[in-house]
Every structure is written in C-alpha cells, then in structure tokens.
Amino acid sequence: MITIKSAREIEGMAQSGQILAGVHRELRNIIKPGISTWEIEEFARKYIEGHGAVASQIGFDGYKYATCISVNDEVAHGIPRRQLFLKSGDIVKVDMCVDYLGYQSDSCWSYGVGELSPLHQELLRVTKKSLYLGIAQSVIGNRIGDIGAVIERYTEQDHHFGDVRDLIGHGIQPSIHEDPAVPHYGTPGRGIRLREGMTITIEPMINTGTWQIKSREVPADDWTYYVSQDGTYSAQFEHTIAITKDGPKILTSQGDPEDKPYLL
Structure with a gap:
C-alpha cells in the first residue's frame, strides 16, 4: 500500500535524514586506505545513537548491523567485516537507514x-x-517509469555501463521498505503516477560491466549479498526524497551543490 505523508511527517523524515547525512559527511574524512569496514560500522552506529536515533537496519529481516558495506564488485547488502581493510583503488558503498522518533530515512x-x-x-x-537525473523526474504527474528510463538511458546508452535490474528503490515510511517499487530502468510514461506526499528512495546501482548480478552466501551470518556477475566494480548513490507541489525534495541532503534545487 502507498501511503501519502503530511507536511509534518515529511519534516520528521527530513530530521531523520539529516542525522543520516551527518554520518556520510563524517565518513568523507574517515574513509582512507587501511581502515576496516568494521570501523565504519562502529562509527556509524555510535553517531546515529549519539544523536538520539536508531539504526533501522538492525533487526530488519534478521540483519545484525547498522550499515551495509559493499566493496568493489559487491553490489549491495555486504556486511561490515573486522578483517576487511580498505586499500587504495577500492570503491566502498555505505548504506544506512535511520529511525528518528519514528521517522525513517535511507541513503x-x-x-x-x-x-x-x-x-x-x-x-x-x-x-x-x-x-x-532520476530525482529531476520525480514530479507530480510523472510516472515511476520516467525515473527509471532516464537512469537507464544515461548509464547504459550514453556511457555503456551496466544498470542493475534486480535491486531497486522503494517507498519509505512508516517502515524502511514500503510501496511503490522504484526500478532504475523502464519506459517513460509507464508505472504508478507520482502524487504529492509520496516518499521514495532512488538508488541506482551501476556496474562497469554487465548489469547482471549473482548472490553470495555468508553462512556465519545467515546472510546473502550481491556481486556483479562478471566481477567488475559497482557504485551506488541513494537519496530519500519527497514528492511535493514544489518539486522533488531531498530529505537526506549532505549539503552538496547538486542538492540546491531540491532542498526543503
């Protein structure tokens, strides 16, 4: 079911999003060769809890950690590891969800x-x-397919990278995964129409090679994560946004210049 959020709820999600964004801003200074992914996990959890919030991923579908940390060919859902130390040339993806006073954010x-x-x-x-580009399409009256189509065209047709199909964005609030599904590929003018008050995540996962992925089991943690099928590197960027009468608004902004047209 798709829920429509009030202005009060969107403001609460923005407050949650600013805690999450604060973690990412700090990680810019912390992530360097030699740091372990476990140190990233510890920092993120301490920051979130120190700001009166909860790391929403802990306990979700049995997950144990505040962060998902995926390195290089790991596309998504990687776990933090004590013995995985980052080295020069790596790409590391840090994915978090925050619950602040019942308001969710994801980035x-x-x-x-x-x-x-x-x-x-x-x-x-x-x-x-x-x-x-996907955020720019997230206006009242457009459809979900408009978001995915522009991402697919730019990443695959214009730049010949692989646009992952199997993992997608989603609605958010009151839980971290709600309807609607938000694919990062598609056909313009197709799919659910965007309405004022909807809150969604847009989170393209792009590979230098094929878009196809495969699963990898972690028996010790009873967990599954995903890697590119051909071993090529993957990147991901994600914001939580609200659909408003004034256009899309980023609720997890880190204060980057690109965010300026989309701030509350």
Missing part, C-alpha cells in the same frame, strides 16, 4: 579510497549523475 553513498583508476572515477561520476 547509500559510494566512496573512492585513495587513488582511483580513470574508469572507476567515471563510474562514480556517472552513477551520481544518474541519481540526480
């Missing part, structure tokens, strides 16, 4: 570690740009 960001190859710098640039 993933990709970080280049040390010096990246030109190909992987371009992967980050294109993936982030595709997020904002």
Whole structure:
C-alpha cells in the first residue's frame, strides 16, 4: 500500500535524514586506505545513537548491523567485516537507514579510497549523475517509469555501463521498505503516477560491466549479498526524497551543490 505523508511527517523524515547525512559527511574524512569496514560500522552506529536515533537496519529481516558495506564488485547488502581493510583503488558503498522518533530515512553513498583508476572515477561520476537525473523526474504527474528510463538511458546508452535490474528503490515510511517499487530502468510514461506526499528512495546501482548480478552466501551470518556477475566494480548513490507541489525534495541532503534545487 502507498501511503501519502503530511507536511509534518515529511519534516520528521527530513530530521531523520539529516542525522543520516551527518554520518556520510563524517565518513568523507574517515574513509582512507587501511581502515576496516568494521570501523565504519562502529562509527556509524555510535553517531546515529549519539544523536538520539536508531539504526533501522538492525533487526530488519534478521540483519545484525547498522550499515551495509559493499566493496568493489559487491553490489549491495555486504556486511561490515573486522578483517576487511580498505586499500587504495577500492570503491566502498555505505548504506544506512535511520529511525528518528519514528521517522525513517535511507541513503547509500559510494566512496573512492585513495587513488582511483580513470574508469572507476567515471563510474562514480556517472552513477551520481544518474541519481540526480532520476530525482529531476520525480514530479507530480510523472510516472515511476520516467525515473527509471532516464537512469537507464544515461548509464547504459550514453556511457555503456551496466544498470542493475534486480535491486531497486522503494517507498519509505512508516517502515524502511514500503510501496511503490522504484526500478532504475523502464519506459517513460509507464508505472504508478507520482502524487504529492509520496516518499521514495532512488538508488541506482551501476556496474562497469554487465548489469547482471549473482548472490553470495555468508553462512556465519545467515546472510546473502550481491556481486556483479562478471566481477567488475559497482557504485551506488541513494537519496530519500519527497514528492511535493514544489518539486522533488531531498530529505537526506549532505549539503552538496547538486542538492540546491531540491532542498526543503
């Protein structure tokens, strides 16, 4: 079921989103060669709880951690690991959800570690740009397919990267996963029509090679995560947004210049 949020609810989600965004802003200074993904997990959980919020992913479908941390060919749902130390040239994706006073937010960001190859710098640039192209389509009266179509065209047709089909965005609030489904591929003019008060995530996952992915089991944690089928690197950028009469509004803004047209 799709729920329509009031202005009060959207403001509460924005407050939640600012706590989440604060973690990502701090991670820009923390992520460097030699740090372990477990240190990222510890920092994120301490920051979230220190701001009076809860890491919503803990306990969701049995998940144990505040963050999902996926490195290089790991597309999504990777777990933080004590013995996984980042090195120069890595791409690390940190995905978090925050519950602040019952209001949810969700954002993933990709970080280049040390010096990246030109190909992987371009992967980050294109993936982030595709997020904002999707956000620009998120206006009252457009359809879900308009979001996915512009992302697919830009990443695959214009830049020949792989636009992951199997993992998609979603509605959010009151839980972290709600209707509607928000694919990052599609046909313009198709799908559910966007209405004022809807809150969704847009979170393209883009690979340098094929869009296809496969699962990898972690028996010790009773968990499954996803990697690119051909072993190529993957990037992801995600914001939680609200559909308003004044256009799409980013609720998880980190204060980047790209966010300016979409601020509450």
